[in-house]
Amino acid sequence: MSQTTEYSKKVLDHFMNPRNVGEMEDPSGVGTVGNAKCGDIMRMYLDIDEDGVIREAKFKTFGCGAAVATSSMATELIKGKTIKEALQITNQAVAEALDGLPKIKLHCSLLAEQAIHAALWDYAERHGITIEGLTKPVNDIDETEEFYQMEE
């Protein structure tokens, strides 16, 4: 079980007051990834300028407290960074920036890392470029599939 008491103050802060929640009108890149482990979903919108610097990042997350907090922290960490720098941001870095996560919640932070990669992949595809060191994220969600099959 995960309890409020198991989360660090920073995790709770980023969960209660998430930074950069929302959508973007004309994103440079958007990526949606799903967590095979517990079925959570994260979407990341990026606004990247001509010099390849991430101007804005927005996210939406369907997941636990740790998933929301890691999304929030990940967007904070990549803002103002170059694409290359953004690629260096690992799930460990996000977890550390939050003063750690309960062990059972470590997998949630992977989602944030993958969402960044998926959004960058989308950006590269839109611009017909390849980003060195970036491979197609494995669990990019096919947006037409199962999630629309829910009954009203």
Add this chain to the structure above:
Amino acid sequence: MDRFIYLDNAATTKTSPEVIEAMRPYFGELFGNPASAYTFAGNINSDVDRARKAIAGFINASADEIYFTSGGSESDNWALKGTAFALKNKGKHIITTVIEHHAILNACNYLERSGYDVTYLSVDENGLISLEELKAAIRPDTILISVMFANNEIGTIEPITEIGRIAHEHGILFHTDAVQAYGHIPIDVKHLGIDMLSVSGHKINAPKGIGFLYIRKGIKIEPLIHGGSQERGKRGGTTNVAGIIGLAKATELAAESLDKRAEYERELRDYLIGRIENEIPYALLNGDRSKRLPNNVNFCFRFIEGESMLLLLDQYGICASSGSACTSGSLDPSHVLLAIGRPHEIAHGSLRLTLSEETRKDDIDFTVDTLKHIIERLRSMSPLYEDFIKEKRAGA
């Protein structure tokens, strides 16, 4: 935190002051071991006997059919393993359901690994088993049917009378896990044809770590805990005197208040269900509407995840629980919600609110008002909701 609204009474209940008062002497001056020879201990033994009789009376059993245990899990384990071992020469097939508590499911799993065969009956969308499926599952080597009286997550009450009748028509033992039903709905083991029944004290305002297994006279069962001659040689271990006295007191209080309390809780429950259904869109009630525990409310709120809902409710002093994968520790959503046909992502957004007689209408109103706000907020950050709304607009 000013407010404290406890809506998790299916998880555990507060030990009531009267129960604590009744138990107190047995931690102090009446500390003796009831098995000892001197008068001082003998008097304590008589107190335990009286408690046993009171509890037996509540379910229309006799005192020598009540075996005290450490709680629901032990009673469930004992009923299954004890009869499986005792009847292994008669057969090795057991029938249960997919929505049982893990105390049953994991005990069955253990028996399967030990050479027994278990059939898990499915349930319909309300959580009810099918009597036809039950009949069809019965084999010549079936020794036991174990179906829970009422489900701990969704509150559905199973057709116990009919199951008891079918079991006896086929000469098969019938056990029921009544942990969530005891003290909330009247139980007459004779009338219902129940051979074994599991009860746990901490669900009815007695302390944790006490419960009992009712075993109908004449049933062959191996002990689970071998030891001294306590509980007629069937369950070793120095008698938990204070726990037993507490359980008897809690039973007595529950018996006195049962009808009025159930009526009060049922009314409040239906008010809560009604408000949620009227005021929160995309909310799906889990469990049967009428064959339902008086204090159980369980909903799936689409597009959101349960743990984040619990964390936010906690900020307002509201205690609840969820069957979300993210709260399970195992990363699987509740087996009960999957069994009633909820897809993973919908099971994710489940919330269980279980009331008590201390719950006020004012608490319920505050909870719904808070919930509305929390759900709106979580949906505004959900990619699933974003897609859903876009789809809907595109379709319209």
